[in-house]
Amino acid sequence: MGGADLVIASNRGPLSFTLDSAGAPVAAGPAGGLAGALHPLLEGSGATWVACAMSDADRLAADAGLMSQPGLELVTVRPDPDAYRMAYDVVSNSTLWFCHHHLFDLVRRPRSGARWSVAWDAYRALNASFAATVAEMANDGAAVLVQDYHLCLVPGLLAKQRPDLKIVHFSHTPFADPNFFRVLPTDTGRELLSGMAAATACGFHTARWEAAYLGCCADMGVDPGATFVSPLGPDPARLDARAASDGCRAARSRIDALVGDRQVVVRVDRVEPSKNLLRGFWAFDEFLERHPEWRGKVVMLALGYTSRDSLAEYLAYGTEVEHAVARVNDRWGTDDWRPVILDVADDPDRSFAALIRYDVLLVNAVRDGLNLVAKEGPLVNEHDGVLVLSREAGAFEELQGPALAVNPFDVAETAEVLAEALAMPRVERSRRAAELRDLVLRRQASDWLADLLAAAGS
Amino acid sequence: MGGADLVIASNRGPLSFTLDSAGAPVAAGPAGGLAGALHPLLEGSGATWVACAMSDADRLAADAGLMSQPGLELVTVRPDPDAYRMAYDVVSNSTLWFCHHHLFDLVRRPRSGARWSVAWDAYRALNASFAATVAEMANDGAAVLVQDYHLCLVPGLLAKQRPDLKIVHFSHTPFADPNFFRVLPTDTGRELLSGMAAATACGFHTARWEAAYLGCCADMGVDPGATFVSPLGPDPARLDARAASDGCRAARSRIDALVGDRQVVVRVDRVEPSKNLLRGFWAFDEFLERHPEWRGKVVMLALGYTSRDSLAEYLAYGTEVEHAVARVNDRWGTDDWRPVILDVADDPDRSFAALIRYDVLLVNAVRDGLNLVAKEGPLVNEHDGVLVLSREAGAFEELQGPALAVNPFDVAETAEVLAEALAMPRVERSRRAAELRDLVLRRQASDWLADLLAAAGS
Secondary structure, three states: OOOEEEEEEOOOOOOOEEEOOOOOEEEOOOOOHHHHHHHHHHOOOOEEEEEEOOOHHHHHHHHOOOOOEOOEEEEEEOOOHHHHHHHHHHHHHHHHHHHHOOOOOOOOOOOOOHHHHHHHHHHHHHHHHHHHHHHHHEEEEEEEEEEOHHHOOHHHHHHHHOOOOEEEEEEOOOOOOHHHHOOOOHHHHHHHHHHHHOOOEEEEOOHHHHHHHHHHHHHHOOOOOOEEEOOOOOOHHHHHHHHOOHHHHHHHHHHHHHHOOOEEEEEEEEEOHHHOHHHHHHHHHHHHHHOHHHOOOEEEEEEEEEOOOOOHHHHHHHHHHHHHHHHHHHHHOEOOEOOEEEEOEOOHHHHHHHHHHOOEEEEOOOOEOOOOHHHHHHHHOOOOOEEEEEOOEOOHHHHOOOOEEEOOOOHHHHHHHHHHHHOOOHHHHHHHHHHHHHHHHOOOHHHHHHHHHHHOOO | OOOEEEEEEOOOOOOOEEEOOOOOEEEOOOOOHHHHHHHHHHOOOOEEEEEEOOOHHHHHHHHOOOOOEOOEEEEEEOOOHHHHHHHHHHHHHHHHHHHHOOOOOOOOOOOOOHHHHHHHHHHHHHHHHHHHHHHHHEEEEEEEEEEOHHHOOHHHHHHHHOOOOEEEEEEOOOOOOHHHHOOOOHHHHHHHHHHHHOOOEEEEOOHHHHHHHHHHHHHHOOOOOOEEEOOOOOOHHHHHHHHOOHHHHHHHHHHHHHHOOOEEEEEEEEEOHHHOHHHHHHHHHHHHHHOHHHOOOEEEEEEEEEOOOOOHHHHHHHHHHHHHHHHHHHHHOEOOEOOEEEEOEOOHHHHHHHHHHOOEEEEOOOOEOOOOHHHHHHHHOOOOOEEEEEOOEOOHHHHOOOOEEEOOOOHHHHHHHHHHHHOOOHHHHHHHHHHHHHHHHOOOHHHHHHHHHHHOOO
8 A cells, every 4th residue: 555645534434335135345425524525525635544444344345445445545444432422422422523513402411420430531542543544545645535534633643643744623513612511521622622732723713713712722721833723615517417417316206296386495414413304393383373375385394314323312313303203293284285394314315416406405403513404505505595594504604695594492493483484585596596606606515625734735 | 769879689689478378478488598698688778679579478468568678679570480491491500500500411401492482582571570670770870789690691782772881690509510511502602791891890619610611712712801700608696597597596595306316417508419419328228238336326417498490300210219218217227316307398497407507518519609508507516516518519619628529520539528527526526617617707798798799899
């Protein structure tokens, strides 16, 4: 294996595998989220991408050489499964994710008891494995792009071993306010910040998250190092190709048949607490109650996928979401009208087709690093659809002009904004949709990657 | 009724009543909290105190003239009970209290649905009743001291009707950070801030809460007006009198008989989520696990009282607290040693006697405006007891030197700090206790009242 001048490090890689009935690894569909956005940018770049083998299937696939791709070397880090569960479930997802999204029920969480220090040691060990692997793969003076909250300690560990490297850490989540960051064990918090601060530069999607990081560093007495802001953008060519695909065309026909000539409110999210599905359904319920003229004439299409279902919080949330939907449908549905169609079977073609079709796109996250759906939707939509956007999403900083803003905690307001969006005159819809497309196209995925490379001094 | 040059307005007054078996109003014990602290300062002052009649008994007592006291006129505001429940339970206690203490489980709360606007109207109406009553009672140019989050709109309403008055609003709670305050419906948040900002000055227990208020005003585009910081202090003469009372002496004997020559960790709180009883018991559990040498040799005495038991959150929390205690006692208790004694029967003599007796006083609130127990304890304690104090309590700003600090969210750290406190050498205990007493005595209750009057320009 040759060294690389560009190394990516992220928890999840661009390829994942499942096992077939014979126990052989089979490639799963394309990754979503961060890895899905990064992958097309790096194909053929000659970069090396270091990521976790997250399952037995991933480990088998790596052994079988299935991770190799032309022009992109994929290298796996292989933690012990129990240790990985502590690092990934307990530290990254149950603690750091909740912390940065301000989602702790602080009366009870975090607990930071004896189990915490075991999990924290596993997180440290996993970060050390990443650092060691990167140190081994990177050419002299290489740029290393470390992604997200799973790997906050990598810059600090790596800078010690390889001071020649140019290390960028980028946070795809929001960053916690100082008073929320303080709920972490004090030494842990300081170690996380110091780990990030050792990077050549730390990047964030918005000035708001950058300011929060700087505030946390000030509160903890950590020198924050250099920072920069670079919101991710969509990849228009890739979106065009998806829209033209057979799968997407077929999904569009199925959606058309399902909704008929009704207006369509769409949401596409991972089913998890930060996305605020519950208040979305409560708001739709209030909307139907207060606006009887819309009953039978509008469908809410809620598409997405479940994740992290090893966490009790996510399982509970998924159940609450199903109950909230059932309540709306029981209350308002008729023989020929189901008000909410919830489908979390993770059908990417269907989700994409829904973005083409919507009259209103609802993005009401309680807190969100960026929210790429809020940018991709307006770009591919063919109905001059209206974007209803949480002011707590990172994308709000760029899109707040033509989007309709909502306070995501305010169900009554969300209901009224949905009504406003659905009743918006065609001319205004068209004007706002055009303005949204213009704003979105100002920043594309390649601009984001260029910013990270520039921050690395490459 | 003559007018007054000094008017106090607070939700709860200094006297409350219950009904005896014949349905006649009988005075309940002395009020705790804010009203209990203010009352001795105002007796004989000639002030008028406007407060809610919170129950049928209070209303009957007011009708029967039982609210009158020499030199202190008590005037009741009498909202309709249903409207009061909306204003007090839904807005003040379920929303504003949770907001300022950062206690919302933001995944689900607040909801701010249709019910909110009804409750908000009730809160407005109650504040208008207070303003009207004060406007009627106050002499020309009088000083009006408006207390706490129940009455945020009073300064604005009153300033319009009576521009001659000098109005001070004082917050006894923490103040929410801007990003937490934003979870309120936007118009509501702005109205609350504008209501407070119309005062001659707004006061807070610490610079931290003042800064949060100023941050919220900046975020919402509200001119904050003048502000000041004035931490409340204890009333040493009153504490001396209580310590010398027969009731307190008897309670001390009972505690001595109960704990014998064991070391005693004491906590005295209202049983509610901000006080963080759960993590206190979890920490004591971890302490006993990690420090077997202390088993059988230490008792945690958790005294207090329940409140707001019309709120589901409080009922649930009370149950969780009981289970946490039962778990510690089941796990570690022996025939002759019960590790935790929990008593929430609201026995003020017993709570006071426990403050005299403690070896360690645990105040681990997740967030607290001030915490007067953290000041009263060191003043009355006779064992050179150690104060373990949450860095998120307002009193931490004054007492952080000689107190042992804890991150209230960190159960493992709290367990270790308890161990450190219990093992502290006598000489160090004595030095720290003396330093605490000196710090506490720098600010007495009368200083606080003088600050408020000065802020009113009186």
